[in-house]
Amino acid sequence: MIQFLLSPWWIIPILVASFLLARWFYKHRGYQKITALLVGLRFFSLAILATLLLKPIIEYVDSSTKKPILTVLFDYSKSIFNAVDSNKVSSDYELFSSQLQNQLGEDYQLEFFYFGEGVSSKTSGFNNNQSNISGAISRVNDLYDQKLQAATILITDGIVNQGNVLEYIPTGPKAIHVIAVGDTTSIADLTIADVRINGRTYTNNLFPIKVKWTKENLGDTPFTIGLYSGKELLKEQQVNAASNAGFITFYHSEKIPGNYLYQVVLNAPKTEEQQVANNQKYFSVRVIEKEKTVGLVYDRPTPDVGAFAQSLKKLADYETKIVSLDELNQSQLNKWDALVFFSSKGIPETRLKPIKDFYDAGKGVGLFIRDANQAATLSKLGFPSVQLETTLQENLVYAKPNDDYQGLDIRPTWKNFQDIHPLKIKLGTPKLASGYQHIFSQKIGSLDTDLPLLSSHQIGNKKLLVSLAWDWWKLRMSFYRSFESHEDFDVTINQLVQFLANRSEREQLQINIPDQFYSDARQTVTAEVLNNSGAPVNNAVLLFEFSKQGEELFKMEFIPTGVNYKLNLSGLSPGKYQYTATTTVEGKKLSKTGGFIVLPNDREIQDLRARHKELRKFAQKAGGEFFPIEEGAKLIARLKDQPAPKIYQAQINRSEIVKWKPICILICLLLGVEWFLRKLKGNI
Template identity: 25%
Template sequence: MSIETVLYIILAGIVALLLALFQYKYKVKSMSKQYMLFAFLRFITIFSVLLLLINPKLDQLQLTTEKPKLLVVVDNSNSITQLKQDANAKEVVENIRSHSNLNNKFNIEYFTLGKTLSTSDTLTFQDKQTDIASALDALQDIYKDDVAPTILISDGNQTFGSDYEFTNYSNPVYPIILGDTTHYVDLSIRQLNVNKYAYLKNKFPVETILVYNGKEAVNTVFTVTSGEQTVYSKNISFSETQNSEVLNFTLPANHVGTSTYKAHLKPLDTEKNTVNNIKNFAVEVIDEQMNIAVISTFYHPDLGMLKKSIESNEQRSVTILKPNEIKSKLNDFNLVILYQPNNQFKFIFDAIKAENKNAFIISGTHTDWFFLNNQSNVYEHDITAQSEVYQGVFNTNYSMFIVDDLNFDMFPPLNSSFGDLTFFGPYETLLYKKYGNLTTEQPLLATFEINGRREALLLGENIWQWRAQSFLNEKSFHMFDNFVGKLIQYLASTKRKTRLILDFESFYEGVNNVIIKAQFFNKNYEFDGRETLQIKVKNKETDEETELPFVLKNNNYQVDLSHLSASNYDFTVSAINEKISKSGSFTVLEYNVEQQFLNANVSKLNVLANKTSGTSYFIDSYDSVFNELISSKKYTSIQKSTKTTQGLIDWKYVLGIIVFCLSLEWFLRKYNGLT
């Protein structure tokens, strides 16, 4: 309490005393005991009121000692077991827990990392992916303002995410390296490339890259088997200088359906890791091909993009033609794509209407909207002499077929004619127009179905930039090509829509999510989100059955079967209320990227330690990191002071005293007949 407050309290006592004496001593020349009691009660009342106004407070200073944090991050991936370092990792963690000096100096927090960072300290070493970079980024966000040296117990082998060697982690990292730098003799199938689809009675190409790590000349055999039958075999020789081999061969596609194959490189007697000598792959054999015509009066990068994207599915073939080149060939194609049509397309539109063919129309800055408006009785576009650029915004309620959002609003804008598009019948918008930061209700990509004929309309050119941007985002064309493929499949199909549609892969690699999607439609073929869908999955090898419900997500139902082990499965999806079901089959291929490592990635862990001003240690000398952390003056406890201000009086009690004194004074005065 400050001196100023004390002086105020003393002054308040003097003022209260003077006022009390003035009120009673001034009126009478001599004070009786009765008047002295009245003066005392008045003094207490006035002093209490002044005390409430002063409200004296007391400052308290509390000192606390805060220890620095020590983060212990343990690699919980399967590669630790593969390198036989799981027992060493557990030993390090237990020694940290029991190290008294370390626990006295630091507040220790434990984490595990696999594909994601977890606060759990349970070590199972079952994670099938390792992302060290994202784990460090997560810790950086949490402890960016703290002194938090980090012990990273890992083999340094990362299978997922960005390279942790270039992390911006601000706290020192002390890697404890699980494994050694010994280079073992090893044969491996580094990569195997094969198309997902093949045509019946044809041969499909296979490319594989074989790698040898060793100094002596060795001989081995590469084989490909389907079931118990060997379909390809070749003797391979390696040496220290000739340490890789690229094989290109073809395999026959003899029956329709999914065929599973196993590529096997015969291991050496001294090999430590034989898991990477085997790769499984599968091919879906189909007996029909879809022919698609892209028609344009001029050349444009969009034409090549359409051909590349559509033909990424081997069951589709694209031919680029000028309008006068298709007159006698129209019936040879399942679908026609009309790129920026003008009056030269007149006979094509007449033939499409006469034969009720599906079409995909792409407009742009060279589109003749006078002509196109006259050809369509479904829509009409405003005719202006201006052009504009629009981005696309995905419609999550689109229900004609299952499609994923590729972050279209982040793609480059498309060039299009300025103006509104008016529909005269039912349609569904797949992508809305976005102008600057304004998302409109105008369609950029829409589909509709009239009298059994399907059509799609895209209002924009330079879609080739979308495919390029998708590659930059995903490091692959697969996502964008899959989007285009689903649109083409919808347009090229002449079958009537079924009420239950399934979307699944014929085979999945073990490290990937096994996701099956479904759509259910009511009797008017409108998407129905009220239905209950269930899936029954049967393992064809063990006859084990699993039944799970689907979860509604945006415009489709989904079920995650990632827990399934590698095997062949049959499944049935059932709509419970409508008694509708549909079946299929898929294969989960056995593949664990964590089992492909032979030793620790010492160089990257050393770079990480040096970059963050830490030190790396091998597992044999890991206790040295404890001594360094304990003796380091960089990590010291911090004494913090906390100042709290607390009132000395409780206003409730003081108010009670005031009321009591005034009431008692009033009662005594009345009792004695005083006014």
């Protein structure tokens, strides 16, 4: 098909003009056969040249047949390596890979990937600290067009500790076949399954440390669980239980504020355990001074207020005050360290001004709003802007945790918020001012989005939380139904309130670093430098020195971003660290000291029993087949027996006629013949 970049209607005047010009050129010769031939040659030359100015393009379809893509995902997490059959897993992987290439390489385009917490086309061994099967499948689906994919082969032990569990992994139109590795046999094993603590507490306050233990195939053999600080045994309890799981609780206190690193160790000398790496677990606690008072304010009664009050009463030494907006007075506000306001309707600016004054005084405020008019009113008052372009229609969304969030001490319990119970939110596209960080984003069905659900904002000592959802009380109840405990929900609410309640004077040098993070986390430290007038300084030289318990001192330099300063602190070994940050502003030397704790990521050694039963169900749901790796050849044979689907791909190609060499040759030929005939007949 021929197309023109300019209007093709120009061809008609081009032909007319070309003919008239050619005839005018030979008008003095009258009509002769040779003259008619010369006019025709000149006409075609002019017409072709003028038509090329319209930029004609020829479009044609190029059809081809391609091999369908067969993606293969190998699990390279530590649970594979630590399993009982770890010595042969690597050779099984290599054998299966070679069988795929030898028997299916001609019919399929094989694409191999290796996953743990991430996905890569190359492997560095069984050293991934987490298993994210849903993330690996999603990543592969994003890389390739679903129309070109034939199927996916997943080789794993089914142990999941990041992303969606197998039951909730979304499947597409293409089959996912499962090759199962690992050992499903229940071995003799004792495990510290979980340690539940409140991440922050107060000096001289007894705080609970709830330890969950499990055991398999060990009968009623007694064992002890000890609480350690370094090598010092602080407390110990003996467990004599016939059940396969249970809890014990330690109560401990510290007199001096700071970060404390603890270790829980399970000791069972008379057992025949085959796996002892999961007999210990590290955790840390931040000890701070002074009891805080938090006000929960509402414009109309809502169960969410009660849920927050119960969470704070259960896990923290907060004095919690519940007050309606009508009863709120300045005397109460002067005694509070933080305020959480639950709004369900539009409120006049004058009634909200005391809350704005509370915020301006450097006290943390949480705004749980659901109304667009209410958001507009708060923005007019001077709170960091929140715009809700919403409708009256309500939507159900899940809370998706943001693992890269910097403002709070993120705990593993946050991941449990995903897929537990949806929250209600007004349907629309919220817009927040710059400076907000998302704590939770909206997950709509199985679709992860970047739309804010719960966000924080902090400038100096002004701290703000903004929630756009409600029915948090239902989420708390769902935690109890799922885990027989509110604890994960309560710990998270406690962290949010601690973020609001903990005040610090606005210092010229501010370092934002979590109290603790995992050794394999991508950890970024941020900093802010102010001059003597309180204005940001964006070109300071900011040094960061840190060491681990008196070991070698490391020196790094923050990178200015134009807004603040950033430093990558990833890849540190587990332990307790102290740091000093220094800079000079307007001739004044500023320094900041502190500490943080790096925890080992031990999720991959907590439970090494392969989940073949769950993998079989997942394969059925995904339209695929299930085989243990010893029978992997059967899957290859079935795929070989099934004719590979033919992928026809049509590609539209374009070619500019002006670039064709034959056109150039034709024009030269027409002009050359015309010139030759004129010379032959005596320069007609």
